[in-house]
Amino acid sequence: MHMETQTGSKPIGDFNFLDPALLDDPFDYYRALHEQAPVYLMPETGMYIIAGYDDLRTILLDTETFSNNLDGYGMLQGENWKVHQEILEERGWPDLSTLNFTDPPTHTRYRKVADTIFNPKRIAALAERIEQLCNAQIDCFIDRGECEFVSEFAFPLVGTIISEQLGLDSGQMGQFKKWGEAIMAPTSRVMTVEELRENAETIVEMQQFIAGKLDERRKDPRNDLISALVMARGDDGEELNMLELQSLMRQFLSGTYESVVTMISHGMLILLRNPDVMAKLRADLSRVPDFVEEALRYDSPVPGLARVVTRDTQVGGVDIPAGSIVMTRYAAANRDPAKFDDPGKFDMDRKNRAHHLAFGNGPHFCVGRALARRELNLAFTTLLTRLNDIELARPLPDPLHVPHALLRPMKELPIRFTKIDMA
Ligand code: HEM
Numbered sequence: 107m108h109m110e111t112q113t114g115s116k117p118i119g120d121f122n123f124l125d126p127a128l129l130d131d132p133f134d135y136y137r138a139l140h141e142q143a144p145v146y147l148m149p150e151t152g153m154y155i156i157a158g159y160d161d162l163r164t165i166l167l168d169t170e171t172f173s174n175n176l177d178g179y180g181m182l183q184g185e186n187w188k189v190h191q192e193i194l195e196e197r198g199w200p201d202l203s204t205l206n207f208t209d210p211p212t213h214t215r216y217r218k219v220a221d222t223i224f225n226p227k228r229i230a231a232l233a234e235r236i237e238q239l240c241n242a243q244i245d246c247f248i249d250r251g252e253c254e255f256v257s258e259f260a261f262p263l264v265g266t267i268i269s270e271q272l273g274l275d276s277g278q279m280g281q282f283k284k285w286g287e288a289i290m291a292p293t294s295r296v297m298t299v300e301e302l303r304e305n306a307e308t309i310v311e312m313q314q315f316i317a318g319k320l321d322e323r324r325k326d327p328r329n330d331l332i333s334a335l336v337m338a339r340g341d342d343g344e345e346l347n348m349l350e351l352q353s354l355m356r357q358f359l360s361g362t363y364e365s366v367v368t369m370i371s372h373g374m375l376i377l378l379r380n381p382d383v384m385a386k387l388r389a390d391l392s393r394v395p396d397f398v399e400e401a402l403r404y405d406s407p408v409p410g411l412a413r414v415v416t417r418d419t420q421v422g423g424v425d426i427p428a429g430s431i432v433m434t435r436y437a438a439a440n441r442d443p444a445k446f447d448d449p450g451k452f453d454m455d456r457k458n459r460a461h462h463l464a465f466g467n468g469p470h471f472c473v474g475r476a477l478a479r480r481e482l483n484l485a486f487t488t489l490l491t492r493l494n495d496i497e498l499a500r501p502l503p504d505p506l507h508v509p510h511a512l513l514r515p516m517k518e519l520p521i522r523f524t525k526i527d528m529a
Pocket of ligand 1 (some may be wrong): 166174205206207217220357358359362365366369406407408411434436463464465466467469470471472473474475477478
């Protein structure tokens, strides 16, 4: 039996962050955090979760106190992570901290390279190709009148775009999925030594492939992101070395795949659950970017990442000792009632919808956000242009999401629809 607090939420201590049911539907938990403890030391993880919008922004901007210099992939694995590292050292390339695992000024060097590769001009030039791929994916299932949206639209679309950009053939997309999942698997749960060994073998396989592609592009550059990476120079004018390149590629692969697939899938789910929103968009497709921004706020596909605290500090009146880990819970901050009125309501007309922190903020502000927004906007514009009467084809699985502390992958989204005659 739960006692309810004055505010209506059950006491924060009654929630367990690692419970798959909570991860599947975390919004009551976020509400309880806002009401009772916006900075909260979770007994089940030993981390401080940050739910308040202003507190989170302060943390993201203060890289001296809240450092990214932590083993982002192995954080949950304790001593067993060594096994993983040894395999990479023996047969692949050992981890080197770059970009999201560094602080300025080291970070600035890698960020310059990443910003060059993902610059808005280069991304704008991909628009035509992205639209073609949206249409090609829809062509595969439109005559059937139904599809499993995650595996037949969101994943192959995002997978093909990034495969093309990173030098894989789309025929190798299965590989790509396997690698993307392997990169993030250790961040989702505690794994056994055997699982970590297998995971490291998969990472080595990916590294060997990447090394080959980098070599090919060095000799014969093309108009893709991987060629831009090979040609990039650090701030010292030197090319990046293999360890740096491997580390960056790993972050590009993990950043691109899961988060955009999840956001496209959640965007569709939001449309199904809010027919008024779908109607509004159909009537005026120029509102798609507003829909996308509100969807990023409403159900953020990278719910949280982490920082390590470098000195004793205080956040929101709570003392946090040096050495602590804080979980930067973007998804909770985006539901903070102090920032967003009636945060549980999907409202694409809200004025401050674009102030969400779904892409973070500060020096680590998502480098792929222009690409992600381009993919999302084109995906929904194309879908609404070609499909009518979209509805759920059968009940959703329960739980709907694969349990994950930092991401929010959806298992499936079966839909049916009628075809819009384009003649
Ligand atoms: C809807 C899709 C996406 C979401 C919600 C998202 C979210 C985020 C967030 C929250 C951060 C900040 C990390 C921090 O605070 O430390 C981040 C950083 C990053 N994202 Fe994304 N991302 C998305 C798509 C992409 C894409 C398409 C790429 C392309 C490669 C990408 C690559 C990266 C990289 C490399 C960083 C690290 C940047 C740095 O440390 O300077 N992301 N992303």
